[in-house]
Amino acid sequence: MxxxxxxxxxxxxxxxxxxxxxxxxxxxxxxxxxxxxxxxxxxxxxxxxxxxxxxxxxxxxxxxxxxxxxxxxxxxxxxxxxxxxxxxxxxxxxxxxxxxxxxxxxxxxxxxxxxxxxxxxxxxxxGEKVNDRIEELTNVMKGVFLTRDLTNTAAMDLYPKTLVQEIKKEFDGLNIDVEVFGRKKIEQLGMKAYLSVSLGSDKEPQFIIMHYKGSDDEPIALVGKGVTYDSGGYSIKPAEGMATMHCDMAGSATVVGALKALALNGIKKNVYGVVAATENLINGSAYKTGDIIGSLSGKTIEVANTDAEGRLTLADALFYTADTIKPKFMIDMATLTGAMVVSLGWQYTGAITNNQELMDKVIASSKKAGEYVWQMPSDDFYKKYNESKFADIRNIGGRYAGGITAGMFLGEFVKDTKWVHLDIAGPAYLDNAMGYYGYGATGVMVKTIYQLVKDE
CATH class of the missing domain: 3.40.220.10 (Leucine Aminopeptidase, subunit E, domain 1)
Structure with missing residues (x-):
């Protein structure tokens, strides 16, 4: 155009x-x-x-x-x-x-x-004075469209290793380095929660670290849920609930799209993207409800529901990021809970944080970008919902406040790092056209994250 x-x-x-x-x-x-x-x-x-x-x-x-x-x-x-x-x-x-x-x-x-x-x-x-902003928007939308393409791709074509291939192809010629850990390295690191989710699939998990070094500043980290297909595991989803579960990697696609937008526009920031990619399927080796599994942090986790798998992969990804990359702050994005959709509908992204100043920046960036973020409560009493009688924590908090307790679970693995969790389960993938989005993936939060990093 x-x-x-x-x-x-x-x-x-x-x-x-x-x-x-x-x-x-x-x-x-x-x-x-x-x-x-x-x-x-x-x-x-x-x-x-x-x-x-x-x-x-x-x-x-x-x-x-x-x-x-x-x-x-x-x-x-x-x-x-x-x-x-x-x-x-x-x-x-x-x-x-x-x-x-x-x-x-x-x-x-x-x-x-x-x-x-x-x-x-x-x-x-x-319009001569707006030409630079048009070029900037064009590049941001390239990131949005990449996110939409990845999220719309069927799981038969997009699984952990092919996700890596797509990322490397899209980042070719850009100032973004990509490092990938396979199963052996993931085991050596001790990412037991992440590995537990991967056991039901014959597709090797891929732990992906992307680094856009636009400056030597203290790094910012973006962490995305990368479950390329989610059957629910032994807590199996109904057939209609599985039909679009290739979109359960929308968080990882958002990270990839945001990094591409930042690199295309030459934003002078130091940004990491981290994705723990896997499938959540069923076989004789798959993890089960009642299992007590470990994690990179050392915490033990009672598996009360195998369909609460995204938070297990993110637990290890967030802890790795906080402990190894040591960012000034990190944002995770995930199609984490149906409960958040019940709470906020399809338009809003629900947010949990351990730092109000960072949360305020995210909300301000979302308004500039024309996207919608709603902060959910994160009082300490919600932590009780995730208590386990047999392990340090349970991976699901029960029927009530599910979007909140899922975010609170993740908060147990971020150490002291400033952090915001964005649950994009509602707006990331639409069953019906809405606003200026058609059916399927929307690329939501790419613009917000771009704006946040640019303004930081």
């Missing part, structure tokens, strides 16, 4: 507010469109809805839908007129982002591929 300013070529896309005089018999209601074609000019009118209801986030959604209308008419050369939309830098970026989201297509497994592309996008605006 080529971006230009004041060339006024191709179809004119003119946005108008509801109830405003526009010279045409057009109501201007949200997502209404009217093509006007003459021998001299092609114009597509689009409705913005009520003037006092317009926000930058709504602009993204409106132009997400406008892209689909352009596609319907095969208009691939478009000039966005000022119309009622008084363009400024932020609105130009919102329009562009809406178009980019709508241009995303995951057609890897389709015999007929997407054949429409918006080739030229022009703005009736003095």
């Amino acid at each position: 080529n971006i230009s300013f004041n060339r006024k070529s191709g179809v004119i896309l003119r946005a108008v507010f509801e109830g405003e005089s526009n010279g045409f018999d057009f109501d201007g209601k949200e997502n209404n469109f009217l093509p006007i074609i003459s021998s001299e000019e092609k114009t597509l009118l689009m409705g913005l809805g009520k003037k006092d209801k317009l926000t930058a986030d709504k602009v993204k959604i409106l132009f997400f839908n406008a892209y689909k209308e352009l596609k319907k008419y095969k208009f691939d050369n478009v000039s966005v007129a000022k119309g009622d939309l008084l363009l400024c830098d932020d609105l130009v970026l919102a329009v562009y982002e809406g178009f980019l989201h709508s241009s995303y297509s995951f057609d890897k497994y389709k015999s007929e591929k997407e054949d429409f592309e918006l080739k030229n996008l022009d703005f009736e605006y003095e």
